[in-house]
Amino acid sequence: MKNIKLFALLFLSPFSPVLASVYYVAVNGDNANTGSIGKPFATxxxxxxxxxxxxxxxxxxxxxRMSETRIAKKERLFASVTYLDKxxxxxxxxxxxxxxxxxPVFDYADVKPANYRVIAFNVYGSFIHIKGLEVIGVQVTIKNHTQSECFExxxxxxxxxxxxxxxxxAIGFYLLSGSNNLVLNCDAYRNFDNFSENGRGGNTDGFGCHPSQGSKGNIFRGCRAWFNSDDGYDVINSHESTTFENCWAFYNGFxxxxxxxxxxxxxxxxGYGxxxxxxxPVPVPRTTVRFCLAVHNKASGFYSNHHINGSDWFNNTAYRNGINFNMLNRLKDNITDVPxxxxxxxxxxxxxGGKEVQNLDAARCDLSHNYFDMNLQATDDDFLSLDETQLTAPRQADGSLPNISLMKLKPQSKFxxxxxxxxxxxxxxxxDLGCFELGNASK
Structure with a gap:
């Protein structure tokens, strides 16, 4: 009988469920604690x-309130305050x-290591889910061409x-490598590097995705970028394709x-600078931008940026940008700009738009059912609202974009x-044309 019981115990033990653990971090925590809700960690x-x-x-x-004593890793020019590699x-x-x-709000105003690029959260691990954090005040400490990042x-x-x-x-979110990552319902706004390069702010995007070779399948969905001093979303120097869907960009470059x-x-x-x-890279990747909204960006709403290939632009809406759709490309020599x-x-x-569609060689593109190739001119009466203040409305409870009427079509609209x-x-x-299907304020 003892042998039977022992056999049963040995047989069952590999299949016994292993319960996941839960830990807590709090402002009043201590890293000497156990990490329980009553005794949380500090970091x-x-x-x-x-x-x-x-x-x-x-x-x-x-x-x-983060300090330089919290920097987890310094390597080359990079100072990673939180370094997640598990x-x-x-x-x-x-x-x-x-x-x-x-x-939880992480404030990096006091993290200014001289001659380092600051990265608030540097993520080298995989199968990680980060949710609900707020990052403010990330600094730049180098005077020449440089940048810092909130999440890398x-x-x-x-x-x-x-x-x-x-x-x-700092740039809000920045990807250099890794596949099948999802950036979901995130906001990057009022980020302006007024320290480096004479304070022009020319390297501070809301979201940057620049995947290395093999880093495929990255998606940005339901994100907003506004008042970032450079661009809302940027994929320059990419070796693989990126997809943006149901994202908004407004007031960037200001x-x-x-x-x-x-x-x-x-x-x-x-583009490749x-x-x-x-x-x-061979082949040159195609970017996909679909069901996205661009409003009053200083330069262009949707911009090919001297790319050496075409991209896919589906059901996007552009309003009051310097140029609404700027499809400028470059020849394979990466020198000669062409439509x-x-x-x-x-x-x-x-x-x-200040201009509607620029730098487009229609004969060499696959165009169909766009407002410009159908010769359809919009008027105010096509839209339920032109009230831009709706763009910064609070998100819905599940984190999805706010339900707005801006640029949503009226039932009688020609579009x-x-x-x-x-x-x-x-x-x-x-x-319908544009990013909002009639009856849905956000798809």
Whole structure:
């Protein structure tokens, strides 16, 4: 009987469920604590030492005033304040989540290591989910061409959700490597580097995605970027494709009092700067921008940025940008600028741009059912509202974009049912033009 019991115990034990652990971080925590809700840790860095795949770290609300003593790693020019290099597993992510309805705010105003690029959260791990954190005040300390970042990603299969990155000098979110990452319902705003390069703010984007070779499948969904001193979304120097969907970009290239700053594009879709032609990736990737909204960006709402390939532009709406759609491309020599070629454009809508569509070689592109190739002119009467104050309305409870009427079509608009089916849900006889389908304030 004893042998039978022992056999049963040995047989069952490998299949016994292993419960995930939960840890807590709080403003009044101590890294000598156990990490329980009653005895929380002081830092996420300490919590990472304890976690295993499937575990969750809850970050309590309050203002975390970060100091240089919190810098976890200095390497070359980079000072990573929180360095997350421990990975989860498929189906067992490591979660770093704001606790319930509380708001943890990480303030980096006092983190100014001389001659270092500051990275608030540097993520090298994979299968990580970061949710509900707010990052403010990230500094730049180098006078020449440089940048800092709120979140930088190098891992794969990560989720960045409901993050708010604002009122600092840094890029909000920045990806250099890693595949199948999702940036979901995040906001980056009022970020302006007024320290480096004579304070022009020319390197501070809301979101930057510049994937290395093999870093595929990265998606930005439901994000907003505004009053960032350079661009809203930028994919320059990418070796792989990136997708932006249901994202908004407005007022980029301006300070919050509308003084001119950096480049000022809403969605910058590619390009390779001044790189030699032999450094351009083969094949050159295509960016996908779909169901996105660009409003009053200083330069262009949607911009190909001297790219050496076309991109896919589907159901986007541009309003009051310097140029609503600027499709400028470059030849393979990466020197000679030419009107845009090989772009695929469907169901796009623009109104009241300083210029509507520029630098587009229509004969060399795949164009169909866009307002400009259908010779349809918008008027105020096509839209339920032109009230831009709605753009910064609070997000919905689940983190999704606010339900607004700005640039949503009236039932009698000439743009209703004027699109072509490209495989996404629609109401009526055919898709509407632009990013908002009639009856839905946000798709």
């Amino acid at each position: 996420i860095q300490k919590a990472q030492e304890m976690v295993s795949p499937g575990d969750t770290v809850y970050i309590r609300g309050g203002i975390y 990975s989860g597993l498929p189906g067992k992510r490591i979660n770093y989540w704001a606790y319930q309805d509380e708001k 990603n190098h891992g794969s299969d990560n989720i960045y959700e409901m993050l708010s990155m604002h009122d600092g000098m 300070s919050s009092d509308f003084k001119s700053a950096g480049d000022g594009n809403g969605f910058k879709g590619g 001044k790189r030699p032609a032999d450094e351009i 845009g070629y090989d772009h695929k454009m469907r169901n796009n809508l623009g109104y009241k 209703v049912d004027k699109g072509i089916d490209i495989g996404y849900p629609y109401k009526g006889l055919a898709p």
